[in-house]
Structure formats: structure tokens, C-alpha cells
Ligand SMILES: Nc1ncnc2c1ncn2[C@@H]1O[C@H](COP(=O)(O)OP(=O)(O)OP(=O)(O)O)[C@@H](O)[C@H]1O
């Protein structure tokens with residue numbers, strides 16, 4: 001039964017990443033191209049109507065501003081759906097960028113330590129680490145009432161370790177408590193799955209009133225099982 005569940009969750013995760021890539025590409029290729037086209041047309045219109053009333057020009061300028069804003073929104077969407085920074089720059093700069101944005105939005109101070117020797121992970125593993133950090137820090141912002149978080153990425157022989165630590169409220173992690181919830185939360189379950197699908201480990205240490213630390217280990221060898 002459990003093996004069946006795992007199989008289903010893994011399938012869903014893979015499908016979700018594929019879907020995100022597709023939507024991201026569509027947003028970029030279709031919508032933002034179209035909006036850029038409208039923008040160009042409006043610019044031309046402004047130039048052609050030099051003899052027209054000021055009011056008209058002002059209106060066109062307003063529309064142009066709106067379109068510009070829409071393009072920004074689409075880019076923002078596309079970045080959110082698919083961590084393109086991850087594709088272009090690699091894991092560490094992408095994580096830096098994500099944390100910077102999160103700090104700006106939430107006020108949570110995040111210290112990110114990467115120990116030298118962080119070696120190249122395969123693409124699916126980089127995505128997994130990126131999503132793990134994202135989910136863990138989202139939980140910190142959503143639930144922990146923490147002022148600080150520490151994220152540590154380290155290479156040990158044969159594996160990468162990831163630690164996300166907060167100084168927040170902590171929570172009851174006992175398995176039976178998590179299971180007893182009427183509507184099971186998926187965040188932590190999916191995080192565990194992301195680590196274990198590569199033969200890695202996932203562990204939560206939480207102390208009420210002190211904070212929570214999530215430990216992940218992902219082996220460098222091998223791919224998703
Ligand atoms: N860092 C944390 N500090 C305090 N409580 C936490 C933390 N992380 C998780 N929790 C608690 O564990 C519960 C389960 O977390 P989980 O991520 O699985 O679900 P969720 O965040 O509530 O919903 P979602 O499915 O959107 O992630 C949370 O509802 C919260 O009570």
C-alpha cells in the first residue's frame with residue numbers, strides 16, 4: 001500500500017515539474033510576446049499622432065504603462081513557476097535570489113551558508129533541493145513566527161546535506177499526530193518524498209518554543225527511484 005502511494009506521489013511530482021515547465025514556456029512565448037507587440041504598436045501610434053490632442057497622447061501613454069506592467073507580471077509568473085535562475089545560474093545563486101525576495105516580502109532574516117566543495121548535482125536533484133528549501137522556508141514564514149532562519153548546504157563524502165533551521169514556535173512532529181489530522185497537510189510529506197526518491201533521508205527536529213530544524217541528505221550517486 002505504502003509503495004503504491006509513493007509511486008503515485010512520485011508520478012505526480014514529475015508531472016508537476018513538466019507542467020510547470022510547459023506553462024512557463026507558454027507564458028513567456030505567447031502572452032509576453034503578444035503584450036510586447038501591443039506595446040510596440042502603441043509606441044508607433046504615439047509617434048504618428050504628434051498633431052493630435054495632448055489628452056489622446058496621455059491616454060495612449062497610460063495604456064502603454066499598463067502593458068509594460070503586464071509584461072513584468074508575466075515575467076514574474078514565469079520565474080515563479082519555473083526557477084529559470086536554476087537553469088541559467090545553478091543552484092546556489094538561484095537560492096540566494098529566492099531568499100533575497102523572501103526576506104523582502106516577509107521580513108524573515110535568512111543566513112545562507114554554502115561550504116566550499118558543493119559539487120554539481122544532477123538537474124532533478126538541484127530542482128529537489130531548490131523546492132525543499134522553498135517549502136521549508138515557506139513553512140517558516142507561514143507557521144513558525146520566527147525572526148531568523150539558517151540554511152546550510154554542505155558536501156560530505158558521497159552526499160549533499162541540507163539544513164533549514166528556524167528560531168520559531170516549533171511543533172509536534174510525532175507521526176501519529178500528523179496522520180490524525182482530518183485533512184492531511186501535504187507540504188512535509190512531499191518534502192520527505194523529494195529526499196527519499198533519490199535514496200536520501202529527511203528528518204525533522206522540532207522543539208516547542210525553540211524552533212525547528214529540517215535535515216536532508218541526498219546522495220550524489222544515482223538517480224530517482
Ligand atoms: N517551521 C515550522 N515551524 C512551526 N510549525 C511548522 C513548521 N513547519 C511545519 N509546521 C507545522 O506542520 C504542519 C504541516 O506542515 P506542512 O508543510 O505539511 O503543511 P502546511 O504548511 O500547513 O500546508 P501546505 O500543504 O500548504 O504546505 C503545519 O501546518 C504547521 O503546523
Ligand SMILES: [Mg+2]
Pocket residue numbers: 135138139187188
Ligand atoms: Mg507547508
